[in-house]
Amino acid sequence: MxxxxxxxxxxxxxxxxxxxxxxxxxxxxxxxxxxxxxxxxxxxxxxxxxxxxxxxxxxxxxxxxxxxxxxxxxxxxxxxxxxxxxxxxxxxxxxxxxxxxxxxxxxxxxxxxxxxxxxxxxxxxxxxxxxxxxxLDDHPLFKGLGVEPVGNRLDAAYLDQALRGRFMPLKAALLDQRIIAGLGNIYACEALHRAGLSPRREAGSITRKRGAPGLRAERLTEAIRAVIAEAIEAGGSSLRDHRQTDGSLGYFQHRFRVYDREGEPCPTPGCTGIVARIVQSGRSTFYCPACQR
CATH class of the missing domain: 3.20.190.10 (MutM-like, N-terminal)
Structure with a gap:
């Protein structure tokens, strides 16, 4: 999709x-x-x-x-x-x-x-x-949608509050449209790698019980916003069926760090890990077990 x-x-x-x-x-x-x-x-x-x-x-x-x-x-x-x-x-x-x-x-x-x-x-x-x-806001298609990943409402404080107390895997939480609307499988994988966070860790583990949001929430927020902005600039990823309206393909897939790169060396400088693939909630997750903790 x-x-x-x-x-x-x-x-x-x-x-x-x-x-x-x-x-x-x-x-x-x-x-x-x-x-x-x-x-x-x-x-x-x-x-x-x-x-x-x-x-x-x-x-x-x-x-x-x-x-x-x-x-x-x-x-x-x-x-x-x-x-x-x-x-x-x-x-x-x-x-x-x-x-x-x-x-x-x-x-x-x-x-x-x-x-x-x-x-x-x-x-x-x-x-x-x-x-x-x-x-529109009360229509079943839109009621309950979370914040946009490109809007100013997505910040570390929001993410810290939204994930607090959640025991589900972090990647599953990112795909919950009630938390972040429009974030999908590809860019969740990419953002987690940039933030150095494992898709397996509990979502609530990146939050703090009180006070300002921690470094993990800040890193993840910045990574989500950056990867979405770069992908928009590049015209999308164009996996399988996607085409731009002028008939051309996007090219962000050439910037993927981990998505669909199972078995390849991790691109993080100094990391000797190999990109792995696991299945979470029926979807492929790509990540580096060495540097994503």
Missing amino acids: PELPEVETVRRGLEPAMSGARFVDAVARRPDLRFPFPDRFEERLKGRDVTGLGRRAKYLLADLDDGTVLVMHLGMSGSFRIEGAGDPEMPGVFHHDRSKAAAHDHVVFTMSGDKTITYNDPRRFGFMTLVPRNE
């Missing part, structure tokens, strides 16, 4: 074509994706202006001029393709041709400005819905 940096990269790619534009037409070519489309989905979009395009966790949020929000989730394999007459190709370093599998083009938005935005999703795990803006 695309993680937060990939979703943010898609948002930035869509923004010039969507923000400030109008839905001239909207066509859903099937009645559902992961979930059924809401009633009158196409009708409710036609003629509406997009006043802004945002993101919450792994959700894309297009604010409309009638107070409604178009909520979009990429699922496992969803992607957007932007096309327009006269548009130059912007292939990027790892360019792949855009998919020509029209059978998987499930939603087509015709926008003002001669732009067409096509949602392609071979596995159909993505979805779209419409939610009133004033009800």
Whole structure:
């Protein structure tokens, strides 16, 4: 599943074509994706202006001029393709041709400005819905989500408080969307390695019972924020199905320190450890047993 940096990269790619534009037409070519489309989905979009395009966790949020929000989730394999007459190709370093599998083009938005935005999703795990803006925070998709890993609310004091008294493995706690919204498996592994913390240790063990947060919480907070920011700058990781909206691949995977590097030497200076892989909650965890404690 695309993680937060990939979703943010898609948002930035869509923004010039969507923000400030109008839905001239909207066509859903099937009645559902992961979930059924809401009633009158196409009708409710036609003629509406997009006043802004945002993101919450792994959700894309297009604010409309009638107070409604178009909520979009990429699922496992969803992607957007932007096309327009006269548009130059912007292939990027790892360019792949855009998919020509029209059978998987499930939603087509015709926008003002001669732009067409096509949602392609071979596995159909993505979805779209419409939610009133004033009800968004209480909607089941968003209620209870934790802080953003790129926002100012994520600091050592918050992490210390959120993890205090938790006996679950530290990595499992980081993947709890009620604590940090949008942090996924790849970047949790990378952040833990940068912070020198084992994914196996109890989450509460990096906190203090009283007083200011400790060094471990500070290191982990800084590592999370840094790895997410660098991945966004790099255009995401593009593992498996992810593509940027211009058809090019991101390249943060070339900066991975431990993820998917089982059996390779640990890149930490002076460390002689070997990157190991374990399974936690059904997911692969990559870490260095020598320097992550």
